[in-house]
Amino acid sequence: MTDVNLGLYFLSELVGTAMLIILGCGVVANVALTKNKGFGGGFLMVNWGWGLAVFAGVLVSAYSGAILNPAVGIGLLIAGKIDFAMFATAAGAELLGAILGAIIVWLGYKQHFDEEPEAANKLGVFSTGPAIRSYGWNLVTEIIGTFVLVFGIFAFADYGDVEVGTPGGLGPLTALPVALLVVGIGASLGGPTGYAINPARDLGPRIAHAILPIKGKGSSDWSYAWVPVVGPLIGGAIAAVAAPVLLHLA
Known part of the structure; x- marks a missing residue:
């Protein structure tokens, strides 16, 4: 763990998450x-x-190690790779960056939001939702998907710079393994819940959906919102505990 400028750290995470x-x-x-x-x-x-x-988010947030996800952050915190100040700074920046990014998407697609007749499709742009609503099983799915993500990131780090949240030694291609893992998680585990696997990714855009003047937007589905926050945090924590044992990182 190295000394960091928390202001630059915050900005790096905000830009990357946006x-x-x-x-x-x-x-x-x-x-x-x-x-x-x-x-x-x-x-x-x-x-x-x-x-x-x-891939793009990691590339533009090299200063902070491109965490971009409180579930990854909680894993790094438990593993001792970052301290609590870094975790809290990153998590706050990620949430704000996610809100900002969602607002930008709305601006880019403003006319199409106006033309879309289905409120569910509008919400689906911003946040995840279950194919079959069963909070317990939806939670399990998010835990599994996030475990795979964070466990994979720890595995990648074993081949590079373990001081950051992504594998090192690959130059600009540092982001590639994580990007491909996200594609794989979506293809294999994304069907039941839409694979948030990132609390900021879901909560930030959901907040944006709630506050933006979107024509015919309907509900922001706050009754489900806890699942893509709690599930990923649990999955990230489990991965951090499992990685030293199963990947021999300790």
Whole structure:
């Protein structure tokens, strides 16, 4: 762990998370909203879009180690890779960056939000929701998906710089393994809940949905909102405990 400027650390995480959400929620908007050129592009297009969003977000947030996710942050905190001040700073920046990124997506797709007749599709651009609503099982799905993400990040770090949240030694391609892992999680585990696997990614855009003047937007579904926050935090914590044992990092 090295000394960091918390102001720059905050800015790095904010910019990276905003980029993540602009491209991630952006691909959902392209696929889900009426009259877009990508309308009906399918779930695999969304998976790849989110993977590339992670790639871009990591590239622009090198100073902070590109955490971009409180579930990754809690894992790094438990593992002793970051301290509590760094975790809290990153988490706050990630939430704010996610809100900002979601607002930018709304601006980019404003006319298409106005034309979209289904409120559920509008909410789906911003936040996740279950295919079958069963809070306990939805929670399990988010725990599993996030465990895979954070456990994989610890595995990648074993091949590079373990002081940051992403694998080192690959130069600009540092982001590639995590991006591909996100595509894989979406393709394999994303169906039941839409794979938030990131509390800020879901909560920030959900807040944006609640406060923005979106025509016919309907409910922000706050009754479900705790699942994509609590599940990923649990999954990240379990991964941090398991990694030293199963990956021989200790």
